[in-house]
Amino acid sequence: VLVTQPLFQNPTGATLAPARRPEILAIARAAGAFVVEDDFARRLVHDDAGPLPAPLAADDPDGTVVHVCSLTKVTSPSLRVGALAARGPVLERLRAIQVVDSFFVPRPLQEAALELVGSPSWGRHLAAVATELRHRRTALATALGGELPELALPHLPAGGGSLWLRLPGGGADESALVSAALRASVAIAPGRPYFCAEPPAGHVRLSFAAVSGAAEIAEGVRRLRTAFDGLLGG
Incomplete structure (x- = not known):
């Protein structure tokens, strides 16, 4: 099984290159593997992103891809409603182990989700979020x-709710920076857990999705600057 986030991948915010899409499907088919497409950020697109690529599942007539998405991130943490789309043998396997049937969503949540996405205001909500x-x-x-400026931003994402930053070489320790930031009441995520092997450099992930606005962002970065200077003895 290959689990992938081809659109606005977390934490980098990168999107899978068009040439890589058929390669991934071909490799999975040749290996007899399934691809789980975690399409969590499709509705977290920014309004300057341009047209989005279709899900990988749209290019898969054979049932290699299992497509997973959710309404939670673009609505409310309390609206725990997601969807799983599959076809062919993989769907039969999912039914056989009762994954589809066991992930039952309570009817009130289903009704609320249906009313929300069927409302004329749904499109306006998505546009406002973008x-x-x-x-x-x-x-x-x-x-x-x-x-x-010491923290490098390799990629400015066009979707999602965070930035992925690389720490300078020979400078701040990733874990120490995370701890120093937390003491300054700024929560940032360490980059190490996002790597399956030794990372090439220290990284941190900064979220902007849950802040109240630009003023809080500016204050948070100011505090992070102070924490960074203290860490380096500046």
């Missing part, structure tokens, strides 16, 4: 560029 995420992403990237 605009706000782009504003917050830009605010965070701008603040980091001004206050913390």
Whole structure:
């Protein structure tokens, strides 16, 4: 089984290159493997992203891909409603182990989700989220560029709710920076858990999805600058 996030991958925010899409499906078919497509961020697109690629499942007539998505991130943590789409042998396997039937969502949540996505305001909500995420992403990237240019931003994502930053070589220790930031009331995620092997450098993940706005972002980056300086003895 290969689990992949081809659209706005967490934590980098990168999107799978078009040439890689058929390669992944071909490798999976040749190996007799299934691909689980975690399409968690499709509705977290920013309003400057341009047209999005179709899900991998759209290019899969053979039932190699299991497509998984959710309404939770773009609505509310309490709206725990997701969807799983599959076809062919993989669907039969899922039914056989009762994964599809056991993941039953309570009817009130189903009714609430149906009313939400069927409402004329659903499109306006998605557009508002896309605009706000782009504003917050830009605010965070701008603040980091001004206050913390030492942290490299290899990729500016067009979707999702976080930035992936590389620490300078020979400088701050990743774990120490995370701890120092937390003491300054700024929560950032260490990069080490995102690697399956030894990382090439220290990384941190900064989220902008749950903040109240640009002012809180600016204050958070200012505190992170202070924590960074203290760590280096500056």
